Amino acid sequence: MLFERAPGNRPAPESGPSSRKFRAYTTKHLDDLVARAGFDAEERLAIRAVATVLPFRANSYVVDELIDWSAAPDDPIYRLVFPQRDMLPAADVARIADLLRRDAPAAEINALVREVRMRLNPHPAGQLELNTVKLGEEPMPGVQHKYPETVLFFPKQGQTCHAYCTYCFRWAQFVGEPDLKMAGDDVARLTAYLRDHPEVSSVLITGGDAMIMGEPVLRRYVEPLLEIEHIESIRVGTKSLAWWPQRFVTDPDADDTLRLFERVVAAGKNLAFQAHFSHPREMEPEMVRRAVSRINGTGAVVRTQAPLIRTINDDPATWASMWRRQHAMGMVPYYMFVERDTGPQDYFAVPLARAYEIFRDAYAQVSGLCRTVRGPSMSATPGKVCVDGVAEVMGRRVFVLHFIQARDPALVGRPFFAEYDPSAVWLTDLKPAFADAFPHEA
Template identity: 75%
Template sequence: MSLTHDATPSPSAGRRFRAYTAKHLDELTARAGLGEADRLAVRAVAAVLPFRVNSYVIEELIDWDAAPDDPIYRLVFPQADMLPQTDVARIADLLRSGAPAGEVNRAANEIRARLNPHPAGQMDLNVPTTGGRDPLEGMQHKYPETVLFFPKQGQTCHAYCTYCFRWAQFVGDADLKFASSEIDHLVAYLKEHPEVTSVLLTGGDPMIMGEAVLRRYVEPLLDVASLESIRIGTKSLAYWPQRFTTDPDADDTLRLFERVVDSGKNLAFMAHFSHPREMAPELVQRAVRRIRATGAVIRTQAPLIRTINDDSATWETMWRTHVRHGMVPYYMFVERDTGPQDYFAVPLARAYEIYRGAYNRVSGLARTVRGPSMSATPGKVCIDGVAEIAGEKVFVCHFIQARDPELVGRPFFARYDEKAVWLFDLEPALGAERFPWDQAPPADAALLDAAHP
């Protein structure tokens, strides 16, 4: 790998990271042309849902002449109508009257509780220790071959996406967080469970950690013989590419990536790109080249989000750009059933048409992408198409991944519903009374018992 500087940095490339939070919202939304009442409404939404952006996103990605309709602006800035009008008005009244912070937060917590802060049973997936002792916080073993690990120091991001399904991690409520600093517990668990071949470091964003901290989590995993791959879920390439170019520990981080690859394990860099513009700066392209030079594989993924990327041309451009720069299109997700889902969700029928419209205009190298996919409680469900069978219009679906491995790859059918936005909005089709995961007995419990004896 060459660690030389192979391009002239952009004006913001070498600047230190600067975060903007809710206290900067009034100034920034005024720059977007919002009036006083609209700015107050945005502040009210930000009292419920997290807001954080940084200087790179502000200076390099947002088209301020197009704000507040600019897609990158909408990607990171709260919108006044993201929450029910009565909730926004309630918080706005408290802010206008100068109510104490504790009173505002109590009202916000009541609203958050109605937003399904932990979809797909996230808080119930912490794995038990050997011998049935207390669960290991910050570790999830949802599928037999994969464990998710949430490093404690990685539970924030360079900027927050307005649609983030893990928004509850960032609102300052300790009861809503799940994370761990016990890497030795993870290693012990992996050695006791050789069926686990892949670990996903997630958050938050693990790449918010400096190299020295990241290394403390990664290096012990290299000694687990049964582990085939280490995945890092991150938005850092889009929101702070300096992490791999000009940050003080950028070179050390890339050397750590090399060490993972040299150990014989696959390092999968799971990059979140929500819009083609995030790939436009030369700085991002340079960061991509440097990461790929370590031997890591960059796979790209994002949810389909209304008002930000809900058209086929946007996804076609993204996937073609990613392939051009040596990255592997991986997933188009459906917006999860949490937070402001009603605001951002695209109906499944429309999601499939957007996916298909982009998929049929890209080369085979980009058709590695899967979607539209829902990460629901039973597993990852993909909408494969719409068909008419025995006179009934149906969604054709299959499990990409499932808690019960017997369901993986098996097609099933749901009644066509042009308004459905999530798996649990659907009903069985073709005379079936239940979906496959409802029919599987206590096999789900048996699977968990087998995975966690």
């Protein structure tokens, strides 16, 4: 076996706080936790109001080892996990807080909460309407086929995370509303669909977080894919390396999980471990280094990605530091995303012009081996649109854009232009330059 293993087929022994057993914190713990950040009762009530709309979940590792409570609420990891009162319109927060203050009936609170959620574009890029597929005449819950060569699968048991990111574009998966959730568990129908679609070469297991599943459940979804010849790669989307690296070192099924990764590689498939790191501090603990080393030892490739998030990582030095550290640890910088048009986008979004500047200036600070990263990229309805820069063309200032990926493969890699708008934060804020329509609209 390639990964490091302790005698007796057990995870290597650990001591210290990083080896603590997983403990989840949810909204019932929220008031006590945010009190540690120095908020008074009214501020805590406003935070609770936000948490009725957007999901909250943390764990003992994040709370005790990653957050600098002396710097809270301005600490970046705190802001990554804990709701902020201005993540939602002030009027909505006030209305919900008033209901909580007077202990209103649950039905009244839930009705207002749902009204607010529906205004937050819970499923951007047509996730439900445009991407779900059928096998024969029957819909396939939890399966999406947005690009010809890629199928996304949302396993039913993977629809949570070790902790929730406040910026998460899949926040609607976690709020307990069945009509907003994408999930499936029929492996036989998934493999039948894949066999009927030989153009598919890659399957992304996502959620939620695929690595919230124990090894026996994960294996039930992964092993059948190994028998499909035209599947070249299996991708696993996860925040676990940042939020619970113990999953690969000291958890009871850590070794079994790594053996499963080895089986994928031995079957001739590329196993792409899509790790989400949003801030350099998430990579500081020694447990993270060990987890990455063990995953790399199986032959899997750890690729890293994150959105650009205002107040958390919106400066070039932070990104350059992340990419250099990731490269040194054996990970491959992959994507800088633009915060998506959903949830608290108004709170976290960085204008596209500034996003490009941050990417450019960070990119200039790293070696060529880190320049595998792409961005800033918008995962929009027609595809992944990259902002390549700002230029003067025929006397007009414009954004230069191209599709990294597209529903229509003919659009991939073809440059196009948008009128320069310093306040634009998303593709739909832009207007075409030198044409009546964008290529994907023609």
